[in-house]
Amino acid sequence: IITNERYEYISSIIKGCYTKSNKEKLTTSDKIDRIVTNRWAALPIFAIVMFVVYYISVTTVGTIVTDWTNDVLFGEIIPPAIEKVLVALNCADWLQGLILDGIVAGVGAVLGFVPQMLVLFFFLAVLESCGYMARVAFIMDRIFRKFGLSGKSFIPMLIGSGCGVPGVMASRTIENDRDRKMTIMTTTFIPCGAKLPIIALIAGALFDGAWWVAPSSYFVGVAAIIVSGIILKKTKMFAGDPAPFVMELPAYHLPTAGNVLRSMWERGWSFIKKAGTIITLSTILLWFLMNFGWLDGHFGMLDMETQLNDSILAKIGGVIAPIFKPLGWGNWKMAVAAVTGLIAKENVVSTFGMLFGFGSEIAEDGQEVWGTLAHSMSAIAAYSFLVFNLLCAPCFAAMGAIKREMNNTKWFFFAIGYQCGLAYLVSLCIFQIGSLFTGATFGFGTIVAVAIIIAFIYLLFRPYKQSKTLKY
Structure with missing residues (x-):
């Protein structure tokens, strides 16, 4: 209020000192x-x-390049070349399995989405460079x-679209403690770069490249933030008016190639x-848990093709799988994939690649992959799986940032309990x-869901009862 009054007073003095010759003429930025x-x-x-x-990133241009990376680079070039080297070096079978079925299959499945x-x-x-994202902050x-948040909350969410860690740390700019805590809790709902492989996996392999899957995942995150803002703001912990938000909108300008490419590479390289x-x-670790277990009372290396269900990983997954059965994916493989996402969200895709034996080819949208996964998930269960991984607690690195900022x-x-609880219920x-x-x-x-x-609702x-009794 003080700042606004000061500028109005300055404007009243200036108006009496000069006359604008192009008073009605708007700049190009103003017109836009x-x-x-x-x-x-x-x-x-x-x-x-x-x-x-x-649409361009996940469904069209990005998919064309990713398919080549998966099918050719990580399908026909790298694995056979590494296998020849391992055979020439006369490596043990377990070491070949670790490198080819573990590291190359798992990491290759993730790198294929780069x-x-x-x-x-x-x-x-x-x-960001042209100035549009500043307008988005103003709009939001x-x-x-x-819904109880200020435009300052959008900045951490925008940064979080690249990585949740700097997104959470960006909440420091919010002075109001209640708004800052709520922003920290909701920032990771926006799909970060690490969640993009999961989105691409579901869209390409399970929905036959449907155009709506990727955009809908972004707006599911936005909806989760809005709903959380409304619900949490009506509790005593977060009651109160949001902090004021003042920002300068820069003039539109053509982004420089250097800045754009540098920003793209820094995010991609991380x-x-x-x-x-x-x-x-x-x-x-997953390869070890998948390939070792107890069979006939003896612990040792198992045959992956016939004895996977006897592995350590299967036993662990069997314990936690019933928790996710109401969500449509109570299979132990799906449960393990979701849990490994807590280490790093990209692990969800690498786990799929290793568990189903497709490695880097998991991103293909061919019927073979869908046929393999069909016994574990229906189409609606696949979307439920996607939403859970988008909304639940982020990776360990982002959790560390949340702990530090809280x-x-x-x-x-x-915060972690709220994120996991909301993801489960949705x-x-x-x-x-x-x-x-x-x-x-x-x-x-169905009754529980209703x-x-x-x-x-x-x-x-x-x-909003708290607002009537809140004293300042």
């Missing part, structure tokens, strides 16, 4: 802003922009403010480094309600 920041057109334009970005990620990062860098402030470290170690153990566990509703449209019968699971939806529209 009249359209892209329009009260009614802004959100549809933003939705169309993000749809085009994901082209799609680079295309996505390229478009995001262009939108108007929306977020109605993903590649993670694949070379965390994911490699994870695939080695600076409170209780708040940290509350996925359950998707599967149980969606199954009714695919021939399933109305049962106990009750959850009613509870969500009540929490969204209940009176």
